[in-house]
Amino acid sequence: MPATAFPDHTLESAPAATRPGLAAIARKQGFLPAAAGRMATSPEVLGGFLKMNALFESTTLDKLSREVLSMTMATRNDCHVCVAMHTGILTALGADPALVAALRESTPLPDERLEAMRRFTLAVLATNGEVDDETLRAFTAHGYTARNALEVTLGIAAYTLSTLANRMTGAPVDGPLTRFA
Structure with missing residues (x-):
């Protein structure tokens, strides 16, 4: 199906x-991203993403770890909209530019703890969740917990939904996000 099938x-x-979800996004972002407008073609998909994302944001994972997971999913799934959005979020958080560059390039991160998050996220994906004890120990050795490991699956679910939907709809990078493209 051509991306033109998904209106802005x-x-x-x-x-x-x-409409309530889109209004909340517009308030938070200061504009309504085309990605959200296109995702609104399915109320269930937009609502599902917003609910999953809110749940992921409420986990015990710290904000920077959540952004590492989000950016790892964005680059892995080649979602240019998500890469721009999460680059903007990381920049607003004051993240080290070397960290942002490594995430965008899918290379090892300069921060060992955050690299453990990136590697664990990729391991969960590569094994369909069946990570071995060594992989789990390597993750928890950096201060993460068994609870955090399960929370990673929630982040993967939320960002699988958004990255695949954005790619399917051909969502463009728009508004203030263009400077992070």
Whole structure:
């Protein structure tokens, strides 16, 4: 199906069920990203992503670790919208530019703890969740917990949904995110 099948919904044109979510996104971002507008074609997909993302944001993982997971998913799934968005978030968090560059290039991170998050995320994906004891020990040796390991699966689920939906809809990088593309 061509990406043109997914309109850039506005608050006025979007299905009624998606309007509150889109309004919240527009308030938070200062504009309505086309990615969200296109995802609104399915109220269930937009609602599902927003709920999963809110749950992921409420986990015991620290913000920087969550962003490492998000950016790892964005680069792994080649989602240019997510790469730009999470580059912007990392920049706003004051993340080391070397960390951001390594995440964008899918290379080892300069911070060992955050590299453990990146590696664990990739291991969970590569093994369909069946990580071995050594992999789990390597993750927890950097201060993460068994709870965090399970929370990684929630982040993977949320960002699998968004990255694949953004690719399917051909969502462009727009608004203030273009400087992070």
